[in-house]
């Protein structure tokens with residue numbers, strides 16, 4: 001298992017300095033924000049060069065597409081799919097493992113059509129109807145789509161890993177996987193370790209944050225049992241920090257990195 005960090009968490013005046021700090025702490029990958037890559041395409045080359053020069057990989061792309069797949073308006077869904085496909089192409093260039101995909105934030109945007117179908121039933125079908133097109137692109141680019149369940153205060157739609165497994169099993173592609181976020185899991189899963197084991201081979205990426213969404217080691221989440229479960233399912237990809245970093249940032253990132261490494265070394 002490799003430990004990574006989102007770019008935005010790293011101190012440093014520019015990209016080179018941020019990557020250098022990450023490398024010195026021991027991080028093996030950096031997750032970048034998709035919006036910046038779409039808006040400033042020159043960034044793609046910059047990331048490539050710096051990552052090669054410093055010797056640290058870009059692990060993944062975090063969202064960044066316009067709109068969502070589960071919007072009520074057709075044009076908005078089309079824009080979302082277009083951006084997702086562009087980001088998968090960028091992911092291929094950056095050789096990341098995948099693009100994080102949240103189908104919808106907040107409450108349903110489609111109408112409740114009961115007694116025909118309620119909003120949730122419509123959303124599920126809407127997602128299934130759009131997945132083949134973007135999964136095909138994911139297969140072509142070898143950049144996986146990583147479905148991310150979020151806690152109930154951020155989305156009503158995918159909250160637990162088992163809900164994301166349903167899409168992975170039905171589509172059954174090595175490029176439609178799940179990203180498991182310890183912060184959301186600590187709110188929504190009855191038992192994080194058990195849920196990880198049940199989702200098993202579908203988990204391809206992990207976000208790390210403690211119970212209070214600051215650095216691991218600064219809250220009360222039991223990382224040891226979660227990491228053991230990841231080991232049991234033979235998870236070998238990145239676990240990337242996505243959390244608040246109290247000052248002094250460099251020292252606290254190092255402390256948290258060592259906290260996680262110690263757990264990994266003893267399990």
Ligand code: LER
Pocket residue numbers: 062063100102148150154181207242
């Ligand atoms: C949002 O809370 C989150 O966890 C992100 O990874 C989604 O883009």
Ligand code: MN
Pocket residue numbers: 148181207242
């Ligand atoms: Mn996350």
